[in-house]
Amino acid sequence: MVAIIDYGVGNLFSLASSFKQIGVNVVVTGDKEVIKNADKIILPGVGAFEDASKKLFSSKLSDVIVEQAQKGVPILGICLGMQLLFQKSYEYGEHEGLGLIKGEIRPIKEVIPSHLKIPHIGWNALKFSKEKNQLFKYINENDCVYFVHSFYGANCEDSVIATAEYGAPLTAAVVCKNVYGCQFHPEKSGKVGLNILRAFCEME
Amino acid sequence: MITKRIIPCLDVKNGRVVKGVNFTGLLDVSSPVELGKYYSDNGADELVFYDITASSEDRAIFTDILKEVASTIFIPLTVGGGINTLNDFDRVLKCGADKVSVNSGAIKNPSLIYEAAKRYGDQCVVLSADVKRVDGVFKVFAKGGRENTGMDALEWIKRGVDNGAGEIVLNSIDTDGVKKGFDLEMLKAVCDIVSVPVIASGGAGKVEDFIELFKTLPKVDAGLAASIFHFGEVRINELKKALKDNDILVRL
Numbered sequence: 293m294v295a296i297i298d299y300g301v302g303n304l305f306s307l308a309s310s311f312k313q314i315g316v317n318v319v320v321t322g323d324k325e326v327i328k329n330a331d332k333i334i335l336p337g338v339g340a341f342e343d344a345s346k347k348l349f350s351s352k353l354s355d356v357i358v359e360q361a362q363k364g365v366p367i368l369g370i371c372l373g374m375q376l377l378f379q380k381s382y383e384y385g386e387h388e389g390l391g392l393i394k395g396e397i398r399p400i401k402e403v404i405p406s407h408l409k410i411p412h413i414g415w416n417a418l419k420f421s422k423e424k425n426q427l428f429k430y431i432n433e434n435d436c437v438y439f440v441h442s443f444y445g446a447n448c449e450d451s452v453i454a455t456a457e458y459g460a461p462l463t464a465a466v467v468c469k470n471v472y473g474c475q476f477h478p479e480k481s482g483k484v485g486l487n488i489l490r491a492f493c494e495m496e
Numbered sequence: 497m498i499t500k501r502i503i504p505c506l507d508v509k510n511g512r513v514v515k516g517v518n519f520t521g522l523l524d525v526s527s528p529v530e531l532g533k534y535y536s537d538n539g540a541d542e543l544v545f546y547d548i549t550a551s552s553e554d555r556a557i558f559t560d561i562l563k564e565v566a567s568t569i570f571i572p573l574t575v576g577g578g579i580n581t582l583n584d585f586d587r588v589l590k591c592g593a594d595k596v597s598v599n600s601g602a603i604k605n606p607s608l609i610y611e612a613a614k615r616y617g618d619q620c621v622v623l624s625a626d627v628k629r630v631d632g633v634f635k636v637f638a639k640g641g642r643e644n645t646g647m648d649a650l651e652w653i654k655r656g657v658d659n660g661a662g663e664i665v666l667n668s669i670d671t672d673g674v675k676k677g678f679d680l681e682m683l684k685a686v687c688d689i690v691s692v693p694v695i696a697s698g699g700a701g702k703v704e705d706f707i708e709l710f711k712t713l714p715k716v717d718a719g720l721a722a723s724i725f726h727f728g729e730v731r732i733n734e735l736k737k738a739l740k741d742n743d744i745l746v747r748l
Binding site: 303305306309310312313338339409411412413414415416417436438440457458479480481482483485486 | 497498499501536541563566567568570571572589590591592594617618619662691692693717747
């Protein structure tokens with residue numbers, strides 16, 4: 293069973309529907325016991341880092357995520373959920389993350405030319421870093437996925453498995469052992485996105 | 497880089513897509529769910545669902561339909577029509593919409609854009625403007641293009657973006673339905689004053705109109721149309737291949 297962590301950030305309807313679409317048993321929950329019993333954990337998130345991280349830490353869901361990550365349970369952070377896996381974020385201040393991925397979250401505007409629009413929003417092509425990761429076993433390089441973000445994962449070279457070109461190569465996906473993160477929204481990326489979720493659900 | 501988007505728009509009334517459609521292979525051509533899925537499977541980059549019903553009873557039907565669409569289609573969904581309050585935003589976002597398009601609601605209550613952007617983020621708020629030339633000046637029209645508000649369109653759009661609209665749908669009443677191409681002059685005027693994505697609407701009749709749009713105005717991000725897609729005059733997958741052959745970046 294896949295547990296989508298519900299910590300009061302954003303609407304999880306589409307995300308839950310996408311797992312149902314690929315035939316995976318899914319539960320949307322904030323219950324720590326249910327999350328501890330899940331084979332896979334999804335950390336979603338939209339909105340601001342500070343607000344989301346406060347909710348994770350004050351509810352102690354952060355402890356459960358870190359514990360399960362250390363036990364080897366596959367975890368996938370999506371969009372802001374990916375950013376929360378990092379050590380810290382510089383989105384309006386400086387905020388601690390879960391520290392499961394080495395690196396930090398910084399504003400896109402620091403690295404892209406000023407004529408490009410922010411947020412980076414729309415369909416963009418994935419460029420694989422190093423060899424193709426298992427997460428991408430059902431898709432091809434240059435397949436497009438849907439992005440909406442103004443901040444990106446920086447100083448995380450060891451973990452990057454895909455980037456998207458937007459005046460600079462922006463971190464699109466990361467992995468550290470059993471912990472995965474996608475900056476884009478697989479649940480809004482058509483068949484390509486569903487195939488990424490399918491590959492994640494097949495992780496041991 | 498970000499691809500150019502092709503967006504079909506579905507007007508929904510009493511739970512059905514209005515304006516005829518002629519697709520072979522669809523069991524029920526006026527079912528929003530079936531038609532949405534067809535577009536999603538055939539290259540649409542995003543869908544716009546427009547609620548053109550008036551009564552609150554019909555609004556509940558629309559909301560149910562929206563939920564069903566959102567649970568079967570995994571591309572971005574924009575919802576418009578009858579969005580007058582933050583509660584309306586909340587209602588459609590909970591059903592799986594990713595973006596909410598405001599038009600007359602923002603004209604009646606200009607602080608709606610600001611309030612919604614503050615609560616849901618700029619990327620969630622789309623300002624849709626129906627614009628027509630009056631004595632050579634671009635004016636904003638309300639009530640589905642029937643009523644001249646007297647407001648200068650460029651000022652209105654600029655103000656909307658300043659208040660937090662993350663995207664503009666510019667519908668030219670002058671070219672709408674004429675099928676002789678998008679209103680490039682009006683679109684250029686808007687692209688010159690805003691830095692958020694601009695979606696062109698009104699006037700497309702054939703594939704070449706989209707090529708001309710993106711070639712002439714590289715700052716336009718997307719092309720939106722309804723009946724030419726519904727009637728199969730332009731097939732989205734063929735359109736996108738033609739765009740690619742013309743060196744316009746699209747998702748295939």
